[in-house]
Amino acid sequence: MSTPTVVVVGGGVTGLVTAYRLRTSLGAGARIVILEQSDRLGGKLRTVPLAGDPVDVGAEAFIGRRPEMPALLDELGLTDQLVYPAGARPLIYAGAELHPMPGGTLMGIPADAQALAGLVDTATLDRIAAEPDLPLHWERGGDVSVAELVGTRFGEQVVRRSVDPLLGGVYSGLSDTAGVRATLPTLAAALDDGAPSLIEAVRRALPSPSTSPVFGTLRDGYGVLLDALERAADAEIHRGTAASALRRAGRRWSIDPIGEVDGLVLAVPAPQAAALLADAVPAGAEQAARIPLASSVVVALALPRDSGLPRNSGILVATGEDLSAKAFTLSSRKWPHLAERDVELARASFGRFGDAGLVDADDDLLIALARKDLATVTGVTAEPVAAFVQRWHGGLPQYRAGHDEIVAALEAAVADVDGIEVAGAMLHGVGVPACVASGTTAAARLTTRVAG
Ligand SMILES: Cc1cc2nc3c(=O)[nH]c(=O)nc-3n(C[C@H](O)[C@H](O)[C@H](O)COP(=O)(O)OP(=O)(O)OC[C@H]3O[C@@H](n4cnc5c(N)ncnc54)[C@H](O)[C@@H]3O)c2cc1C
Missing domain, CATH: 1.10.3110.10 (protoporphyrinogen ix oxidase, domain 3)
Structure with missing residues (x-):
């Protein structure tokens, strides 16, 4: 097949990596389509301007000890974007007091x-x-x-x-x-x-002791990676377009609104994967439907300089404390490149599995809660210069007991059918490096089926 048409459903980092890998393996002639239901690419990666400079309001880091991100940044010519944390230690708020986070x-x-x-x-x-x-x-x-x-x-x-x-x-x-x-x-x-x-x-x-930094991030935010992947994938991108009606069409596939295609990768969260697979691969749909999601909200605050944030990378909150927030990232303390800005940056996160009540609270309330909890925990009362509220409905899949069996059964059901792959955070790790690996594997498998 000289010029196949393949569709990637979902324009999060998994879908973008998949499309980029497919471009490399299938060549310039292939028609690669990305269907993204929202009006922007990136999924749970999102970089917005705050007080004039880019700030991540979804994922804000990646595990630096895994190889996928440094390798991907290198391939895309973005190595100069790779930055590591300053080395400040996090704290735990428990029993209404701050404690150093235990090591080891x-x-x-x-x-x-x-x-x-x-x-x-x-x-x-x-x-x-x-x-x-x-x-x-x-x-x-x-x-x-x-x-x-x-x-x-x-x-x-x-x-x-x-x-x-x-x-x-x-x-x-x-x-x-x-x-x-x-x-x-x-x-x-x-x-x-x-x-x-x-x-x-x-x-x-426990991993063997290492002096290499645990985390890394991008100097100008994940948006830089999303833009580079979009360019490298050179795909036909349909934003604001939800894929639906996936069905077999002889040896090919049909998906709305594209029509007949040679192969597909579903890089969407579990409930959407279940809905898309319902007719074509019902045994896979049944497994995907068993993976629940947790919703959360991130409130990013830009505070005036010298606001008094503690010299720690973040504060994690024990369960049962009299607070709404579950964690704070003290971004200006965590990342040296953010410490150079004219403002001090902090992120408060709300919402745990089964406790989605706050996710739909209005922005003013969430900002007020972020400030109140930050003041309770750190004593910082400075009025923010700017704030941004980002809701993540169904932000993270929950890997409950038995998750590996669900994933094995889901992947086996999909492997039984030619020309379709699943990928993304619901499978083998929610972190960005795991998503990069998952998209890479899915693209390689689909290439074998489509071009082989
Ligand atoms: C608040 C938060 C903080 C995080 N922090 C970190 C971190 O610091 N480090 C880290 O490594 N990871 C972090 N993660 C996890 C990581 O960001 C995600 O697991 C990862 O980005 C998921 O990527 P994905 O492409 O698999 O899925 P998604 O990002 O969910 O992308 C899926 C895309 O599919 C689209 N879609 C859904 N249904 C359809 C349809 N029918 N048709 C077309 N499009 C559809 C969606 O709109 C979405 O854009 C964080 C996650 C959250 C929510």
């Missing part, structure tokens, strides 16, 4: 009691220290929620004060809606390998 934990799960000294009470510290003496019942290949595993071994305080704040930051979820296998795969592997205690499993699962 796996997503807040300690490898020894001392790591949580000061954050949890002495009874809990004693319990952690005694944990290796208790027999551990772990079913090889099994799965439970992180809350169940950590709660039964170390107690509730470790869940609420150490694990929940970290999981809330990454997944907008809590440890009772996060499955061990999907959210902490190295821990699940250590338990499968017969680690005799949770402490020992955490020790084995």
Whole structure:
């Protein structure tokens, strides 16, 4: 087939990477179409001007130790955009006080009691220290929620004060809606390998110490990456166009509003993937429909200089505190390039899985809550110079216990059908690097089917 027509549904980072990879593999002659239901590309990546300069109001970083982002930035000639954090440490707000974030934990799960000294009470510290003496019942290949595993071994305080704040930051979820296998795969592997205690499993699962920075970001925001991907993909882009009515057309596919095409990649969130797959791949649709989403809101604040923000990268909030916000990123402290600006930047995040009430509150209320909670936690009362409210309905998929099985069944159902692939945050990681990897894999698979 010399000039195939392929459609990428969804213009988030996954869809854009997919389209770019398809352009490289299928060549200049291929017709590559991106259908994006909203009026802008980027999905959960969005950069807006705030007090005159670009600010990310969706994802604001990526895991720098994974190879995908540095490699992609290099390919696109954007290496000069790559920046690393200043090295300030985050804090945890628990028991109405600020605590340094413990070091040496796996997503807040300690490898020894001392790591949580000061954050949890002495009874809990004693319990952690005694944990290796208790027999551990772990079913090889099994799965439970992180809350169940950590709660039964170390107690509730470790869940609420150490694990929940970290999981809330990454997944907008809590440890009772996060499955061990999907959210902490190295821990699940250590338990499968017969680690005799949770402490020992955490020790084995912790990444080896490294001096390379954990996170990276783009100097001028993710918008720069979106623009570069759009250019490199050289695709026919339909904004404001929801794909629908996906069905088989002989050996080809049909999708509204494009018509017949040779192949497709669905790079959309789980509920939309379920709706699109309903007729064509019902077994896949059934699995996608089992992945729930959590909604959240980001309130970005530009404060006057010398507003008194603490010299920390951010503040994560334990569950059960008398606050609406679940986390603050102190962007001007976290990123050296943002520290140079004329204003001090901070982001407040609201909304956890099952607690979407605030997502539709009006902007003024959300800004007022962000200011009130920031004042409670840090004492900063400065009037913002500018503010931006970004709602993320269905922002993040929840990887509950059993998520890996759902994904395996979904991918198997789709693999049974020629010329269609799924990709994106619902599958093998919500982070941007995982989405880049997912789009790359989907494009390679589709290329084999379409061009092979
Ligand atoms: C508040 C927040 C903060 C985050 N912070 C970080 C971070 O710091 N670091 C990190 O690595 N990750 C972070 N993430 C996660 C990461 O941003 C996302 O998981 C990732 O951007 C998802 O990309 P995607 O392309 O798979 O999906 P999406 O971004 O959801 O894109 C899917 C696109 O499909 C479109 N669509 C849906 N249905 C249809 C249809 N029928 N037809 C056409 N188009 C359709 C949607 O409009 C959307 O544009 C964060 C997420 C959120 C919400």
